[in-house]
Every structure is written in structure tokens, then in C-alpha cells.
Amino acid sequence: MSSFEVRPSTKFLIAAAALEFLLIVPLVYLGQTQDERWLWALVLPVGLGILTSIRWTVKNSTRLRVADGRLRYESGIASKTTRTLELARIQDVTVEQSLADRMLGLGVITIVTAGENGSIRMEQVDGPQRVAEKILDLARGLQQAQV
Numbered sequence: 032m033s034s035f036e037v038r039p040s041t042k043f044l045i046a047a048a049a050l051e052f053l054l055i056v057p058l059v060y061l062g063q064t065q066d067e068r069w070l071w072a073l074v075l076p077v078g079l080g081i082l083t084s085i086r087w088t089v090k091n092s093t094r095l096r097v098a099d100g101r102l103r104y105e106s107g108i109a110s111k112t113t114r115t116l117e118l119a120r121i122q123d124v125t126v127e128q129s130l131a132d133r134m135l136g137l138g139v140i141t142i143v144t145a146g147e148n149g150s151i152r153m154e155q156v157d158g159p160q161r162v163a164e165k166i167l168d169l170a171r172g173l174q175q176a177q178v
Contacts (some may be wrong), residue, residue, distance in 0.1 A: 033169060034098035037089045037162050039155040040137050047083045051076045089100040095140075095153055097166060100173055102142065104151045114151060120144040124163040142166065 040147030054076040092107040097118065118136045121122070121144050128138040142151040156162055 033165075034096070035165065037095040037140075037153070037156055039093055039153065040135075041087065041090060042135060042157075043125045043155075044090065047079065051080045051083065059158070066143075090155075095151070096178050097169060102151075102166065104153070110133070112114075116144050116151070117143070117173075118170045119173040119174055120146065120164075121166065124158045124166050126163050128159065 055073065058072050058076065067133050076158050088108060092108045092111075094104075096103045096105070102116045102118055102121065103115075106112050121142060123143040125140075125141040125143070126138050127141070136157060137155050139152065139154045140156050140159050140163055144150075
């Protein structure tokens with residue numbers, strides 16, 4: 032039985048961190064070469080950096096793990112929510128991609144199971160079609176093994 036783990040993409044967060052760095056460097060230079068009045072401008076990139084760090088923590092606390100015939104979706108930082116589904120009960124895996132998502136190789140995965148209330152939805156997944164196919168292949172393999 033194959034196992035794997037998927038987390039939301041950090042592509043946007045990496046781009047935001049690079050932009051913040053590009054904003055901070057000239058402002059620090061201006062603060063060193065000019066008077067200190069320029070240092071107030073550091074508030075914006077430092078504030079954005081704090082927000083990016085928070086978003087990074089939230090994204091890293093969300094994961095979809097497939098192992099031992101089960102699919103487990105975990106999310107949360109201080110308090111955790113975990114949903115565990117039997118792979119054999121998965122009926123549908125839907126991939127949604129906007130034009131921008133397709134250009135960046137991202138998408139939203141929605142997993143629907145038989146007899147379960149609701150579904151599992153994970154946003155900003157890298158290679159969502161590949162992940163969906165892998166989940167369905169594992170689910171089909173278990174369903175055929177049970178027959």
C-alpha cells in the first residue's frame with residue numbers, strides 16, 4: 032500500500048517573502064544613508080512579513096495524508112481538527128482550477144465519500160490532477176481487493 036502526504040502550496044508565500052525582502056533592503060539603506068525619518072517606512076514590509084509568517088504557520092498546519100487504507104485530513108494550530116475517511120468509500124475526487132491556478136499549477140481538491148456527511152476540500156494544492164488520480168487509484172485498488 033502506497034502512502035503520501037499533501038500540503039497547501041507555499042508559492043504565494045515565497046513570492047510575498049521575496050517582495051518583502053526587496054522592500055526592506057532599500058529602506059534600510061535609506062535609513063543608514065539619510066536621516067532616521069525613513070525608518071518609519073519599514074513598518075509596511077515588517078507588517079507584511081509578520082502576516083506572511085502567520086499564513087505560513089497556518090498552511091503548514093494543514094495536511095492530507097493517505098496511509099494504511101485511510102485518508103486523513105488535519106488542520107488547525109492550537110486546536111486540531113482531524114477527519115479520517117476509508118479510501119474504499121471514496122466515490123469522487125473533484126479538481127477545480129481557475130485560469131491563474133492552471134498557470135501556476137495549483138488547484139482545489141474536493142473529496143466525496145459514500146455514506147459520509149459533507150466532503151473534504153483542500154485549496155492551493157500543487158499538481159492537483161496528479162494528487163486526485165493518485166487518491167482515486169489507491170481507492171480503486173482497495174475497492175477491488177475487497178470484492
